[in-house]
Amino acid sequence: MSEAVISSFDFAAYLAKEKIRVEAALDASLGPERPKQLREAMRYSLLAGGKRLRPILCLAACELIAGESETALPTAVAIEMIHTMSLIHDDLPSMDNDDLRRGRPTNHKVYGDALAILAGDALLTRAFEMVSLRSPGISAERLIKVVGELSLVAGAPGLVGGQVADLECEGKDVDIDTLEYIHIHKTGALLKASVVCGALIGGAKDDLLDALRTYAEAIGLAFQIIDDILDVTSSSEVLGKTAGKDLIADKTTYPKLLGVDESRQRAKVLIEKAKSVLEPWEDDATPLLALADYIISRDR
Template structure:
């Protein structure tokens, strides 16, 4: 078995109840497997300058929440998580592409990401754009070429999900509305549109693709979509809260940048405490959707709580 398809065997306990589930151990072990697979996905190749820029951002650390969600969803429906690892890697590549492009001067114009200079500050705007483009195309290669053992009809559905999330119906559309909303007062509906597309859409793709690879039925796929919408919005609300309550050193990115850009955020629109309450409500709703599969849902339930309680 290659590093790209490393199996999280022994990571998810079977037959354990929620109280006995060791989430910290699960997170550490699964992150390690994801990191190994990400490293293996960008081996020696030319041009070296492009590869270096891609690896700089892809291997910069981070929570690895998206690939872990993919693997956990695959296991929930009874699938072999090793078969979902190439797709999990692809999702992190798409996420990294969106961060590289979002940080560009023409977008959010940020100098700090994951505790170090952003890609364009190190390699220049042109190389950052090209590195993001290369990561996006490599993501589809991971699914279409490197997903050995997955039935083709499932991979076709995965490719469709990734195409939607990385384009106008997902990340790109959300970013456009976000940029157009700077300096304007927007209502809650518009704010949620932005974050359902910029944040929740990719989280939704993570659990849906993982479930599809695992052989999920329609009810399980629908539950995954609902679950991800809930934790996706909660994730963004917490992000907005941290932007005004945490320091740049803690966040690993520039704090207060939404205020500087005059963006509408949940705390600005609702206030801090109502925003916290809304995040907790969304997480509770997301967890409730998994009730029919609670015996196998410990990782996804714990990940939902992690989204609401994170401090960076």
Template sequence: MGEDISTFDFSSYLIKHRKSVEAALDASLGPERPEQLREAMRYSLLAGGKRLRPILCLAACEFAGGDSVLALPTAVALEMIHTMSLIHDDLPAMDNDDLRRGRPTNHKVYGDAVAILAGDALLTRSFEMVALRSPGVPVERLLKVVGELSLLAGAPGLVGGQVVDLECEGKAVDLETLEFIHLHKTGALLKACVVSGALIAGASADLLDALCIYAKGIGLAFQIIDDVLDVTASSDVLGKTAGKDLVADKTTYPKLLGLDESRKRANDLVIEAKAALKPWNKNSAPLLALADYITNRDR
């Protein structure tokens, strides 16, 4: 059976790791030139947020028996890639959004050109974090992490998912295509977080397989809840523009399945994700709690 999480203090766990992630993010972009580019990078990278992705990386490292401190540079790298994707997604040529994490989007403050370059700089800095700023981690493990990040950030991951997403705007989309989009846009990043953390710890092939099943489940569940919140929550609560999927005429899980069935689908996916970890009892409480957090969040 999996670890009993009833006594696990998830709130304290989140606070502890968020503090370490925020400090590491701040330190990753020190005084450097050109100043405008650095400011644009910091504007989005340090804009707050749940920091769910880097925390997943740290939790997966712990789950695999590793020291999460060694995974912190990789966790920062993953948040940089996530931030890059948000900056680029918000651009007029993409989702054309004006609000992100409760304040104007990057291009609204710095202009389209600098926003694009800030995203590019964050992406390349992410590889630097892994390759050059990860002391104490065996080189062969870092090489595997670089491979994961490459797959995540390119055509097999975020870029491919975004292209299909753009192609499908205003068109009827079936569930298979919708899941393809979200497994690549949302799921690929969550998978990379979980796998990278485990790789830093030197996880076995069997453990990595189980974590991939876990990551796929929470990745789709996360996006389903995002789709639900886009319909049910306000912009003030979300910190981003609510109802934008409807305006863009995008196919979403609520549009295909309805709200109740969408919530049920997300819950079922989380149950499947957690079940994948049952053979491994030790250190599973943070990952189990994170899976529940995904479906119970309100933003």
């Protein structure tokens, strides 16, 4: 597919349409939990907005295979729940100690540390309920594979392991391999799972599934490199979260190790790699190709 075809795709309209669909599904996913304050804390962070890239990637991957993505919507919601849990927990004083997320106070600033932790726990477990109990019409074989992917990404091999490594490295000299390990596990793992789980729901064959894994690994790392760049080049008002916090926490980042220009070039190479592996399916992969371009060009 030529760059002209990709650029002619109305990505802004696609993103807006899919975001509305995801927001509605997220809103419908939380029932009358008791106590009421738990429900409010869960909804506060889950419905706080954001790009919704992870669920949209899930839907786009499913659509690439199946032609429609409605069956992947519960899994897309589950992925955003896991992502939201990770943000709530990462923002805690004992972790990244952040006061701002998506343009408003973080969960623990509003509800306190204890309820924030429990709200995150509740979202994590609800995610597995969404996949296993709220995905009608999907075979048990496919759902088990999705549950397996999400179990790995939410635990020590993924988000948890990445966060521990990130905390251990604060204030220390970190080489590029260690930094990449942190980014791949703390951020890239869930982006990868978003694509893989959508493909599994859609019934992807092994060759396409392998290509999508490579695509997702590349965009996941590129996404975090751009995040590192934005942390030092943008403002809190634009980002909707605290800018410069990596510098304050004395964390090693790509710009710190390589400089902004070389970091941006590295992200560009990753995005080109992601797009190239989907060439055999390019006629149907326009949303995924456009999403890759969006990651490298985003400003928040």
